[in-house]
Amino acid sequence: MLDALEIVTTVVVGLMVGVEFAVAFVMNPIFKALxxxxxxxxxSHGGRMLGAAMPVWYIGSLVLSAVWAVAGRHHDGVGLVVTAAGLLVLSVVMSLLLLVPINNRNKTWTPETRPADWKEQIDRWNRYHYVRVAVIIAAFTLLVAALA
Structure with missing residues (x-):
C-alpha cells in the first residue's frame, strides 16, 4: 500500500510541476508576445481556468506528501518526504500571499477595465511564479530521491 501511495504522490506532484513549468516557460512567453x-x-482566461484547478492540485499534493510522511515514518527517506512536504507548504503559502491576490484581480480584467499597471502586475506574478516553480521542483526532486 505504501508503494502505491509513493507512486501516486510522485506522479501527482510531477504532473503539477510539469503544468507550472509549462505556464512559466511556454505559455506566459507566448502570451507576452501577443x-x-x-x-x-x-x-485573464488562464487565470480563471488554472485558478480553479491549481488550488486542488497544490493542496492534494501536500496532503498526499503528508500522508506518505506519516505512513512511511519508519522507512528510509522519510526525511526527504517531510522536507518535500515542507516545501509544498511553502508553495501554498506563497500562492495565497503573493500570487492569488494578483490572479484574483487579473482574472476579472478586460481590455476596457484593466488598470494602467496591468503589465507590471503580470510581471510581478511571473517573478513570484518562477520562485514557486523552483520550490515545487525541489519538492518533486526530494520525493523522487525518497523513492530511490
Missing part, C-alpha cells in the same frame, strides 16, 4: 488586448485576455 498584442496587448490578446495578451491580457489570454492571461
Amino acid at each position: 498584442p496587448d488586448d490578446a495578451s491580457q485576455m489570454a492571461q
Whole structure:
C-alpha cells in the first residue's frame, strides 16, 4: 500500500510541476508576445481556468506528501518526504500571499477595465511564479530521491 501511495504522490506532484513549468516557460512567453488586448485576455482566461484547478492540485499534493510522511515514518527517506512536504507548504503559502491576490484581480480584467499597471502586475506574478516553480521542483526532486 505504501508503494502505491509513493507512486501516486510522485506522479501527482510531477504532473503539477510539469503544468507550472509549462505556464512559466511556454505559455506566459507566448502570451507576452501577443498584442496587448490578446495578451491580457489570454492571461485573464488562464487565470480563471488554472485558478480553479491549481488550488486542488497544490493542496492534494501536500496532503498526499503528508500522508506518505506519516505512513512511511519508519522507512528510509522519510526525511526527504517531510522536507518535500515542507516545501509544498511553502508553495501554498506563497500562492495565497503573493500570487492569488494578483490572479484574483487579473482574472476579472478586460481590455476596457484593466488598470494602467496591468503589465507590471503580470510581471510581478511571473517573478513570484518562477520562485514557486523552483520550490515545487525541489519538492518533486526530494520525493523522487525518497523513492530511490
